[in-house]
Amino acid sequence: MEQVTDGVYYVGVNDHLTELFEGLWPIPEGISYNSYIVKGEKTALIDTVKIPFVDEFLKNVEKATLFNIDYIILNHVEPDHSSSLLRLLEKVPNAEILCSNKAKGMLDTLYRVTDNVRTVEEGETLDLGGRTLTFYMDPLVHWPETMVTYDNQDGILFSCDAFGSYKALDFGIFDDKCDPDIFYEETIRYFSNIVAKYVKYVKKAMDKLSVLDIKIIAPAHGLVWRKDPQRIIDLYVRLSERMALPGVTVIWGSMYGNTAKVVNSVVDGIKEEGVPVVVLNFSKDHLSYLIKETWKHKGVILGFPTYDGGPFLNTSYYLHLLKRKDLRERIAGFFGSSMWSGRALKQAAEQVQELDWEIVEPLLEFKGLPTDEVLEQAKELGRTIARKVKE
Ligand SMILES: Cc1cc2nc3c(=O)[nH]c(=O)nc-3n(C[C@H](O)[C@H](O)[C@H](O)COP(=O)(O)O)c2cc1C
Ligand SMILES: [Fe+2]
Ligand SMILES: [Fe+2]
Structure with a gap:
């Protein structure tokens, strides 16, 4: 006592x-x-x-x-x-x-x-x-x-x-x-x-x-x-006041490694701007931590493949929870691999727009393996979002 x-x-x-x-x-x-x-x-x-x-x-x-x-x-x-x-x-x-x-x-x-x-x-x-x-x-x-x-x-x-x-x-x-x-x-x-x-x-x-x-x-x-x-x-x-510190949370998921190949480029771009970055994984990290880091930082970059015509399943659950938790007003970017229909990134972007998230274009969707051009665009996406969260 x-x-x-x-x-x-x-x-x-x-x-x-x-x-x-x-x-x-x-x-x-x-x-x-x-x-x-x-x-x-x-x-x-x-x-x-x-x-x-x-x-x-x-x-x-x-x-x-x-x-x-x-x-x-x-x-x-x-x-x-x-x-x-x-x-x-x-x-x-x-x-x-x-x-x-x-x-x-x-x-x-x-x-x-x-x-x-x-x-x-x-x-x-x-x-x-x-x-x-x-x-x-x-x-x-x-x-x-x-x-x-x-x-x-x-x-x-x-x-x-x-x-x-x-x-x-x-x-x-x-x-x-x-x-x-x-x-x-x-x-x-x-x-x-x-x-x-x-x-x-x-x-x-x-x-x-x-x-x-x-x-x-x-x-x-x-x-x-x-x-x-x-x-x-x-x-x-x-x-x-919804926290939103000047940092970027990168959350990624990948079944066969194609989306995974882009993560380092995104992170490099963020680091070039000297902005703190936290990297989490849709499959390995519990939603509790994904929600926490998303709440903490102003910037969010999500990477995930298309799965059955929509986002990777764990990503879908995360997106659903953002709404349930009313997690508003982030600056976000998206990247991910698909093979035929694509559409996962577009669907995800539409969902978070309802929460007044600012989406940074382009939605970086690519077929199969990322090309060098995709990797360069991913780095630029990281830089752009890092710059925006510093403003
Ligand atoms: C179960 C399953 C469902 C999939 N559904 C779709 C789909 O609906 N549309 C599409 O374009 N690709 C679909 N794909 C293909 C993946 O998006 C593609 O293989 C992608 O490169 C996987 O990225 P990853 O290596 O990062 O996991 C599916 C793949 C799997 C394994
Ligand atoms: Fe309590
Ligand atoms: Fe309580």
């Missing part, structure tokens, strides 16, 4: 068992479910953990409170933060549950919990005696019922999924104890996979929270940012 500040304790757990978060996103380095105890004269617990880890969680809570808990604050009802509620209530049956109005209905549908539930409003304050907590509604970051809790005494924002990341807290919970760069990247991946669809609402939330004097960011996943909270706040502001 770690102390965050005087009277505030971390009682969360690490999950190294789940392979795919939400059944979708790989978490090779695990994830944490963060829960906190805040003590004034009265004691509040903020958010619980995913049910498989309830025993460890309850041990932490007992150590921190001897189960003297007056309030259970639920910022978010998604089961990674709420599913230990029933087991917790067995230990603290008289605790009052505080949550948003929408969360109240969800607690009934998910857990049949209706007793001792009090709804709180935007800006409402809870007096713990010696310290107060204020609640701010944070709809759609990540569900409609989500809120955040602000500790007025120490300036701690208990932000739930916002500012959260993948990766378990194996080496301590603070940004000054772990390598924050890894968590920084995992925050971008978590955001692009899970929160990105609601980016409009993240922007609203960031504007609203900007008036608070935040000294510590304590999310429900990943690091507690106490040394440099501004770093993660700045990242979130950037993410809420």
Whole structure:
């Protein structure tokens, strides 16, 4: 059990068992479910953990409170933060549950919990005696019922999924104890996979929270940012503006190596312009990482063959996900091999135009092996897109 500040304790757990978060996103380095105890004269617990880890969680809570808990604050009802509620209530049956109005209905549908539930409003304050907590509604970051809790005494924002990341807290919970760069990247991946669809609402939330004097960011996943909270706040502001750093993500797929032969030329062109480039593969890299890098950089160059009259299958799924995640406004180029009908690149370009992507011509479709002329055009495509992302 770690102390965050005087009277505030971390009682969360690490999950190294789940392979795919939400059944979708790989978490090779695990994830944490963060829960906190805040003590004034009265004691509040903020958010619980995913049910498989309830025993460890309850041990932490007992150590921190001897189960003297007056309030259970639920910022978010998604089961990674709420599913230990029933087991917790067995230990603290008289605790009052505080949550948003929408969360109240969800607690009934998910857990049949209706007793001792009090709804709180935007800006409402809870007096713990010696310290107060204020609640701010944070709809759609990540569900409609989500809120955040602000500790007025120490300036701690208990932000739930916002500012959260993948990766378990194996080496301590603070940004000054772990390598924050890894968590920084995992925050971008978590955001692009899970929160990105609601980016409009993240922007609203960031504007609203900007008036608070935040000294510590304590999310429900990943690091507690106490040394440099501004770093993660700045990242979130950037993410809420769709990030788009001046770099290029190259993603390619190839069945028989023809499309593959063009990749180096594209990358060389980008490098000539001194622009950062990340190269990923449609067959080997998980969509989680493809979406992350596409979110991160302004430029995207996609290489893939025609397959059954359309794009390579994994590319199709990626293109579909771009739409589902509302990944808008990139500068893009395309290359790829075909044998008879072609058309894959044109179809892909049409799909991303709906997301306001700027397509850089020509669509570099070629039959079979790339010619020297195609390789030269590919290099030029890399240069052009690199120049555009620098503008
Ligand atoms: C299962 C399969 C389906 C294909 N469908 C098409 C197609 O509909 N139209 C087309 O022009 N070429 C089609 N092709 C041919 C490939 O696009 C062509 O072989 C290309 O050179 C493969 O590029 P790669 O070596 O990068 O995998 C298909 C190939 C395979 C193996
Ligand atoms: Fe969530
Ligand atoms: Fe979560």
